[in-house]
Amino acid sequence: MALSAFDLYSVGIGPSSSHTVGPMRAACTFAASLAEVTGVERVRAELFGSLALTGKGHGTPNAVTLGLEGEDPATVDIEAIDQRICQIEDRQRLTLPDGRSVRFDPDCDITLHRQRNLPAHPNGMRFAAYDAAGDVLVQRTFYSVGGGFVVDATDDGTLAITEDRTALPHPFRTGAELLTQCAMNNLPIWGVMMRNELSWRPESEIRAGLLSLWHVMQECVERGCRQSGVLPGGLHVPRRAPELHHTLSARDRSAARLDGQDPNSAGPRGLSDPLDIIDWVNLYALAVNEENAAGGRVVTAPTNGAAGIIPAVLHYYMRFVSHADEDGVVRFLLTAAAIGIIIKENASISGAEVGCQGEVGSACAMAAGALCEVLGGSPAQVENAAEVGIEHNLGLTCDPIGGLVQIPCIERNAIAAVKAINAARLALHGTGSHSVSLDKAVRTMRQTGRDMHAKYKETSRGGLAVNIIEC
Helix, strand or coil, X not given: CCCCHXXXXXXXXXXXXXXXHHHHHHHHXXXXXXXXXXCCCEEEEEEECHHHHHHHHHCHHHHHHHHHCCCCCCCCCHXXXXXXXXXXXXXXXXXXXXXXXXXXXXXXXXXXXXXXXXXXXXXXXXXXXXXXXXXXXXXXXXXXXXCCEEEEECCCCCEECCCCCCCCCCCCCCHHHHHHHHHHHCCCHHHHHHHXXXXXXXXXXHHHHHHHHHHXXXXXXXXXXXXXXXXXXXXXXXXXXXXXXXXXXXXXXXXXXXXCCCCCCCCHHHCCCCCHHXXXXXXXXXXXXXXXXXXXXXXXXXXXXXXXXXXXXXXXHHHHCCCCCHHHHHHHHHHHHHHXXXXXXXXXXXXXXXXXXXXXHHHHHHHHHHHHHHCCCCHHHHHHHHHHHHHCCCCCCECCHHHXXXXXXXXXXXXXXXXXXXXXXXXXXXXXXXXXXXXXXXXXXXXXXXXXCHHXXXXXXXXXXXXXXXX
């Protein structure tokens, strides 16, 4: 199957790509399909497995409700969500995309099957439309398979995957195949990706699209540094990014004055402590993931739960690497996408399927390889960096407290962003030759995910989720 970088990156809302973005897209698809169906008086939704177990904490019911009204995660007005949900609950009716008003009480018409899974994936959902007599007019099943990807179900309940058959000039499915394409065509990894992306759209659109994603990432960091208070959901987790941003900015201005620099300089010489760089990387990741936890707009990269890692490492590149520029941003995102495609094709980016190693682990590998590329790494060194990034996240469980993408998710992004930078630097000091290949690490991640007990895979039934008392 041909995958584009723009399949892997998408603009959506928090807190979860699989539990918020995917269900909203699925509900929107179902609602749009009702345009040709007459006599619809009521719609219902059923959520299964992980969607049911952690759906409330992830905002899944609200996402489904808005999706049924035709909203898309990339464009929905995030400031109006709460008001719209209250209006639907009060009226017990919603408006389909074609303008028809139908019965819908979220408390009764969204059913959470906590003890049941659909056969093909832990994130299953079923939608149905009824006539006035209560008879089913249309019923469809979907799976949210990670990263906001949504797949229809066949009649027997398995995944109905429609493969993109686009003929790519440099196809690859594994790390070994990618390195072969680089060697045969004398191209860096981003160059292989760019030539493949040209199969779908011209270079000007590719560049503009990637820089637009970077702009959304920047906006997300800026919002996260401004918004203060406590995150929603009942865990009373305070936002830390604004205070950390204030502290670091004050330190930088003070150091710049001592050095005779412009106090507003963003360069690394304005640091009072060399390890302040780590604090800045932590800040960037915290800002994104606090926004994600609050239902803000983020770039799925490759998931929402791991959305802070690539922006944090990109911000590090743009602020602290002297030769950084927008061409580097394009190369970074293309390289990261190549690594993400390998992981998605051979394992999973879904926390409900393989645990957090598939989310934070994948994003760490993507960011590590991409940073290695823009710092001058060879394809072999890039592959090495990606392997280090994923190898040292193997076995990472997904055990969010209260089903909320807050603890341990927010800090986990900060730790993984710093880990990605270290992985890139380790690889740059090597030759690219190493004992464990990226393909072997990805295969191990898939096997580990299969062996992992279900309670550690986004169910909030194990790990920290049951050892921390909710107050």
